[in-house]
Amino acid sequence: MPQLKLPEHVISDLDRFIYEIYSQYLPNSLLVAQAFILKYPHHGRVYGLPAINYEIEQRIQEGTFNIS
Numbered sequence: 577m578p579q580l581k582l583p584e585h586v587i588s589d590l591d592r593f594i595y596e597i598y599s600q601y602l603p604n605s606l607l608v609a610q611a612f613i614l615k616y617p618h619h620g621r622v623y624g625l626p627a628i629n630y631e632i633e634q635r636i637q638e639g640t641f642n643i644s
Contacts, residue, residue, distance in 0.1 A: 580627040586619050590631065594641060602641060605632040 582590075593612050594602070602608065609629040613620030619628065635641055 580623055582623055582627060582631050586616075586623060586628075587631065589616055589619065590628070594632075602636070605629050605636060608632055 590612060593615060594608065597611065598608065606625075606629050609625055609632055612628060613625060
């Protein structure tokens with residue numbers, strides 16, 4: 577099943593959220609996605625947990641998040 581591509585404004589919110597909340601340690605991507613949706617419920621309703629989790633997983637694999 578193809579994944580829904582998140583728009584740039586959602587990715588920007590996701591980056592800011594992760595930078596502010598998880599500056600020291602990045603837990604499981606699913607936990608991060610759930611916390612993100614709690615803070616931004618509109619993004620969760622429109623794009624869903626699987627798409628947001630997939631984006632986080634992809635960015636972790638690419639090394640985009642520089643969390644130690």
